[in-house]
Amino acid sequence: MEVSWLLILPLLYIIAALALISKRIAKQKPQPKLPPGPKPWPIIGNLNLIGSIPHQSFHFLSRKYGEIMLLKFGKFPVVVASSPEIAKQFLKIHDTVFASRPALAAGKYTSYNYSDMMWAPYGPYWRQTRKIYLSEVFSARRLESFEHIRMEEGRNFISSLRSLSGKRVVLRDHLMRLTLSTISRIAIGNKYFSESENEKSIIKMDELRGMLDEWFLLNGVFNIGDWIPWLSSLDLQGYVKKMMDLHKKLDRFLTSVIDDHLDRRNEEKGFHSKDVADKLLQLAEDPNLEVRLTRDCVKALVQNLLVGGTDTSATTVEWTLHEILRQPHILQKAKEELNRVIGRNRWVEENDCSQLTYIDAIIMESMRLHPLGTLLGPHYAIEDCKVAGYDISKGTTVLINTWSIGRDPISWDKPEEFLPERFIGKEIDMLGSNFALLPFGSGRRRCPGYNLGLKVVRTTLANLLHGFELKLVEGMRIEDICMEEEYGLSTHPKKPLEIIVEPTLSSHLC
Numbered sequence: 362m363e364v365s366w367l368l369i370l371p372l373l374y375i376i377a378a379l380a381l382i383s384k385r386i387a388k389q390k391p392q393p394k395l396p397p398g399p400k401p402w403p404i405i406g407n408l409n410l411i412g413s414i415p416h417q418s419f420h421f422l423s424r425k426y427g428e429i430m431l432l433k434f435g436k437f438p439v440v441v442a443s444s445p446e447i448a449k450q451f452l453k454i455h456d457t458v459f460a461s462r463p464a465l466a467a468g469k470y471t472s473y474n475y476s477d478m479m480w481a482p483y484g485p486y487w488r489q490t491r492k493i494y495l496s497e498v499f500s501a502r503r504l505e506s507f508e509h510i511r512m513e514e515g516r517n518f519i520s521s522l523r524s525l526s527g528k529r530v531v532l533r534d535h536l537m538r539l540t541l542s543t544i545s546r547i548a549i550g551n552k553y554f555s556e557s558e559n560e561k562s563i564i565k566m567d568e569l570r571g572m573l574d575e576w577f578l579l580n581g582v583f584n585i586g587d588w589i590p591w592l593s594s595l596d597l598q599g600y601v602k603k604m605m606d607l608h609k610k611l612d613r614f615l616t617s618v619i620d621d622h623l624d625r626r627n628e629e630k631g632f633h634s635k636d637v638a639d640k641l642l643q644l645a646e647d648p649n650l651e652v653r654l655t656r657d658c659v660k661a662l663v664q665n666l667l668v669g670g671t672d673t674s675a676t677t678v679e680w681t682l683h684e685i686l687r688q689p690h691i692l693q694k695a696k697e698e699l700n701r702v703i704g705r706n707r708w709v710e711e712n713d714c715s716q717l718t719y720i721d722a723i724i725m726e727s728m729r730l731h732p733l734g735t736l737l738g739p740h741y742a743i744e745d746c747k748v749a750g751y752d753i754s755k756g757t758t759v760l761i762n763t764w765s766i767g768r769d770p771i772s773w774d775k776p777e778e779f780l781p782e783r784f785i786g787k788e789i790d791m792l793g794s795n796f797a798l799l800p801f802g803s804g805r806r807r808c809p810g811y812n813l814g815l816k817v818v819r820t821t822l823a824n825l826l827h828g829f830e831l832k833l834v835e836g837m838r839i840e841d842i843c844m845e846e847e848y849g850l851s852t853h854p855k856k857p858l859e860i861i862v863e864p865t866l867s868s869h870l871c
């Protein structure tokens with residue numbers, strides 16, 4: 362059938378006129394003012410610009426595009442903040458808008474469908490979990506009640522190192538064992554794992570530790586399926602499969618722990634809770650709770666404590682040692698302070714730490730150059746918002762580059778140098794009110810465990826320096842200490858440090 366041009370031509374005119382009108386209307390609408398950033402490619406956006414150490418990739422990009430930078434991951438907007446002032450805009454001035462988390466595969470598959478505090482979206486459930494943690498784990502009273510656990514585990518750590526006098530020691534292994542034993546006694550009470558193959562237990566300690574390490578690694582990955590959803594079913598990098606496998610293993614362990622807690626609860630007359638898991642199970646039965654705590658929520662929150670309490674404090678001590686072993690004069694100065702304040706007749710206790718100002722300066726300096734959460738947890742905009750004159754749309758992911766901020770030449774003199782003295786005699790806060798130093802973040806999502814973490818880091822480092830001569834293994838020079846990073850939700854030294862430890866305090870003090 363022939364179609365007459367007389368019919369088609371008017372139709373084409375109408376379509377062209379409509380297109381012109383809609384273009385005019387679009388032009389009249391004010392265009393959003395977006396932060397500067399590299400031009401995105403179709404489909405992948407700027408994913409091609411992220412290397413294996415993302416905070417360093419963003420650091421170099423920010424030199425070109427500035428302190429607030431817009432990238433596209435696939436088609437999704439991601440803003441990177443690289444200066445204290447811009448961090449303050451997101452974490453303080455517009456805190457409520459950016460206090461949520463993006464719904465990434467890691468939170469879904471490794472944290473019981475966003476049921477832990479780390480991945481829970483901003484809202485009533487997250488608020489409730491935070492309240493529970495703050496009253497049941499991190500209040501001053503609760504932390505004091507756990508002091509004997511920290512002391513006992515600290516002593517075990519010292520004894521195990523003393524028994525290895527003169528031998529090569531991978532310090533990370535010992536630090537992780539210390540932090541894992543401490544937090545697990547607080548979170549789940551009795552140890553459910555053993556150190557040796559012979560003892561009967563649900564899981565071997567190193568196996569659990571390996572799982573927690575993997576959790577951190579997988580929770581920091583840039584999973585392509587998160588950003589290009591139509592590719593997610595292909596799981597091109599294999600991350601989702603790894604997440605699911607890890608979840609299965611962790612869930613098997615946590616289910617046994619929770620079942621055991623429930624059995625004890627049913628068997629014991631006049632039962633009272635002994636650890637955080639007991640308390641959470643008790644709260645799960647509370648009909649007045651705003652949001653019901655399911656069994657999965659309890660497991661997610663217990664897992665969150667094990668994860669948050671293990672890797673973070675251990676890695677902070679590890680980075681600090683990497684730095685100070687390269688500078689013997691700092692090590693010497695720290696030892697002098699310990700001899701002066703503590704003396705040679707005892708180990709360091711928690712309440713000594715307020716007098717150890719040089720040790721504290723060393724820790725702050727280490728956290729400035731090696732913040733564990735180099736990009737914090739990802740933040741997420743729940744509304745449109747104007748930040749520093751730019752339009753940030755609802756649904757934007759926000760990364761705060763604390764690694765870059767710690768090297769900000771405007772805030773820090775000689776930023777690349779490790780100089781603890783910069784903190785001496787100055788009141789520099791690291792708990793969230795000084796936006797040039799954000800090892801724990803700031804605002805609503807700030808780390809709730811900072812107090813516990815700092816107690817463990819301070820006493821562990823102080824006792825290591827006070828009671829041991831720390832030597833590099835034979836043939837190793839100071840320049841051989843590897844300062845390269847391995848990226849994850851917490852960023853580790855790439856190569857664990859092997860050293861020789863020689864006890865220097867009298868054996869009867871243990």
Ligand code: HEM
Pocket residue numbers: 478479480491544665666667669670671673674677733734737738739800801802803805806807808809810811813814815818
């Ligand atoms: C030196 C030790 C520690 C460091 C450096 C550290 C660092 C951090 C950082 C950077 C964040 C992300 C903040 C944000 O996204 O804005 C965070 C969140 C968190 N940390 Fe820590 N942390 C430490 C110790 C701990 C401990 C001991 C626990 C628990 C036992 C813990 C539990 C958590 C939890 C549950 C969150 C998620 C908070 C939320 O999203 O609301 N942390 N931590």
